[in-house]
Amino acid sequence: MLYHLFTYLDQFxxxxxxxxxxxxxxxxxxxxxxxxxxxxxxxxxxxxxxRKQIGESVRDLGLDGxxxxxxTPTMGGVIILASxxxxxxxxxxxxxxxxxxxxxxxxxxxxxxFLDDYIKVFKKNKEGLRAKFKVVGQVGxxxxxxxxxxxxxxxxIRERIPVTEESFKEYRTEEMLVDDAGDLYVIRExxxxxxxxxxxxDNEFDYRWLVWFAGEHADRLVWIVFVLAVIFIVTAVxxxxxxxxxxxxxxxxxxxxxxxxxxxxxxxxxxxxxxxxLSIMHIPESGELVIYAGAFVGATxxxxxxNSFPAQVFMGDTGSLSLGGIIAVFAxxxxxxxxxxxxxxxxxxxxxxxxxxxxxxxxxxxxxxxGKRIFLMAPLHHHYQKCGYPEPKIVTRFWIVGILLAVISVxxxxxx
Numbered sequence: 330m331l332y333h334l335f336t337y338l339d340q341f342x343x344x345x346x347x348x349x350x351x352x353x354x355x356x357x358x359x360x361x362x363x364x365x366x367x368x369x370x371x372x373x374x375x376x377x378x379x380r381k382q383i384g385e386s387v388r389d390l391g392l393d394g395x396x397x398x399x400x401t402p403t404m405g406g407v408i409i410l411a412s413x414x415x416x417x418x419x420x421x422x423x424x425x426x427x428x429x430x431x432x433x434x435x436x437x438x439x440x441x442x443f444l445d446d447y448i449k450v451f452k453k454n455k456e457g458l459r460a461k462f463k464v465v466g467q468v469g470x471x472x473x474x475x476x477x478x479x480x481x482x483x484x485x486i487r488e489r490i491p492v493t494e495e496s497f498k499e500y501r502t503e504e505m506l507v508d509d510a511g512d513l514y515v516i517r518e519x520x521x522x523x524x525x526x527x528x529x530x531d532n533e534f535d536y537r538w539l540v541w542f543a544g545e546h547a548d549r550l551v552w553i554v555f556v557l558a559v560i561f562i563v564t565a566v567x568x569x570x571x572x573x574x575x576x577x578x579x580x581x582x583x584x585x586x587x588x589x590x591x592x593x594x595x596x597x598x599x600x601x602x603x604x605x606x607l608s609i610m611h612i613p614e615s616g617e618l619v620i621y622a623g624a625f626v627g628a629t630x631x632x633x634x635x636n637s638f639p640a641q642v643f644m645g646d647t648g649s650l651s652l653g654g655i656i657a658v659f660a661x662x663x664x665x666x667x668x669x670x671x672x673x674x675x676x677x678x679x680x681x682x683x684x685x686x687x688x689x690x691x692x693x694x695x696x697x698x699x700g701k702r703i704f705l706m707a708p709l710h711h712h713y714q715k716c717g718y719p720e721p722k723i724v725t726r727f728w729i730v731g732i733l734l735a736v737i738s739v740x741x742x743x744x745x
Contacts, residue, residue, distance in 0.1 A: 331419045352596070352619050355420045359623035362419065367412035367631025371405075375635060375642045378402035383450050392706075392714050401640055404446045405632065406648025410439045412628035413621075413655075421620040426483040427662050430474055431621045431655065437473075438567060438654035441466040442646035449645075457646065467567055467654070471560030474658050478559075479552045485518040486664075487601070487611040518613065522555045524664045525610060527671065527741040533610065534667065562666050563657045569676030570653025572683060572708045577640040578633055579710060579724045583675050583731045584652040585629040590672055590735040591659050592622025597742070598663045607742050610664050618659065625655065638721045672738040675731050682709040 332349050339346035348354045379402055413435055421428045445458035478484050492505055492513035505513050522536035536551045536558070543550045574580035597603045599616025629652070635641045644652075656673065660666045670677050686707035694700035705715035713723045 330423070332422055349420075352616055356592075356619045356623040359416045359420045359620050360627040362416040363412045363624045363627030364631045366415055367408055367628050368634060370411060371408045371631065371635050371642070374405065374408055375402055378404060378642065392711065398640070398643075401643055403450065403643040403645040404443070404647050405636070405642035406439065406442060406446075406644040406646070406651060408635075408642070409628045409632050409644060409648050410435060410651060412631055413624045416624040416627070417621055420624075422617050425614055425617045426477065426481050427615055427618050428621060430477055430662065431618065431658060433473060434470055434654055434658040435651060437466070437470045438651040439647060442648065442650035445646040445650070463650070464564060467564040468560050470654060470658070471563040472556060474563065474661060475552075475556030475559035478662070479520075479555065483614070484520060485613055486521050486523060487516060487518045487613050489605060489611075490515050490517055522551050523610065524666055525668070527668055527738075528744060558666070559661050562661060562669065563654055565680070566657035566660075566669060566673060566676060567650050567653035569673065569680045570656070571646060571649040572679045573676055573710070574644060574649040575708060576710050576714075576720050576724050577638040578636050579727055580649055580652065581629050581633045581636050581644065582724065582728045584656065585626050585633065586728065586731040586735050587656055587672055588622055588625040588629060588659075590738055591656065591663070591665075592619050592626065593739060594665055594668075594742075595619050595622060595659070595663050598665075609742060612663060615663055618662065622659070638724065668738050668741065671734055671741070674734040675727055679708040679710065682712070683707045 332355065335346045335349040339349075383402055383404055414432065417428065417432060423429070441458070441463060445463065448454050449457040492500060492515060500515050504515050506515065507513060523533045524536070526532040526534045536555050537547050539554050540547045540550045570580055570584065573583060595615055595618040597607060598610060598612045599614065599618070601611055604611035632644065632648075636644065653676065657666075657669070660669055660672070665672075682704055685703055689703050690700035704712040706712050710723055710727065714720065
């Protein structure tokens with residue numbers, strides 16, 4: 330809103346109004362604003378949750394310090410959501426299709442998570458929202474994102490195409506440009522189902538490769554495959570974040586690290602100069618997502634003030650499902666979804682630990698009559714608790730691994 334107000338006022342030559350054209354200026358204020366909002370409303374919401382006796386009901390898993398968490402206010406994810414949405418509405422270009430998609434993802438998954446927490450707390454049902462309804466909601470969001478990226482005329486990829494002797498006659502002279510090496514090239518914007526392959530030179534993965542058998546129908550069929558891929562990514566990452574939310578500050582800090590990295594990638598992808606220098610996909614208007622990333626990082630860091638050990642509030646599914654879904658949608662928009670296994674390696678490890686644990690237990694139970702386990706407990710962070718590591722040490726080390734994975738993700742832009 331402030332962005333649109335000041336861009337309007339700039340035509341009257343009002344001093345300072347033009348600053349809102351700069352992503353760096355707006356992203357800085359977005360981070361500050363989201364931090365302030367989370368700090369201010371956080372304390373009040375925690376007191377409100379305590380008055381309403383909206384506390385966590387902790388199952389007895391035999392973990393050290395577990396009983397101390399009983400009754401800690403939950404549903405604190407509303408602090409994160411409010412601290413994201415308000416700054417984005419203030420500082421972002423609300424006509425940008427990518428910002429609109431991110432706001433939809435935030436509210437959509439926030440509502441699913443809130444409903445899950447509401448059933449757990451107020452209906453005294455520890456299972457919460459049934460898994461099939463959660464999946465339906467996640468699939469619905471995946472459909473919205475995938476179809477929007479397919480149908481919207483505002484979603485384009487800008488490619489730099491070299492002009493060769495064979496293709497010289499295909500282009501008009503006035504549209505040809507010359508690079509520093511003296512070679513001719515043209516710029517083309519088009520809609521393509523492409524994404525980025527890490528560690529590979531000329532690293533564009535075309536989803537058409539998955540439907541090579543379709544022949545002339547590949548251009549239509551490929552978008553169905555793309556939408557299905559988006560649905561899978563949204564569902565997997567949001568559930569991964571949900572599983573990671575088991576120790577004070579773990580999911581929050583991990584999300585802040587991932588959000589910072591995605592903000593850097595969005596800034597580079599949306600900048601014509603840097604995307605050309607790094608030979609990465611240029612996505613026009615995606616730089617506006619830096620504003621959203623700033624709000625996301627500010628909100629998670631602000632929430633960490635209250636969520637760090639010992640936590641004064643838990644985010645609940647209201648926060649964890651939203652954080653994972655936001656990360657997934659953001660990565661898909663900037664065509665970095667194949668980086669998710671690296672960047673979100675913590676989420677992946679947590680998810681795989683549960684998958685392997687359950688599969689191995691069922692398999693050994695069928696075979697031997699008694700189930701065996703790979704880990705002392707799953708998800709993975711509980712395994713380390715069972716090994717005797719203090720909770721803050723586990724969280725800190727997971728953060729360190731998350732930072733390492735984030736650095737590797739950024740380094741993939743140059744190492745190919």
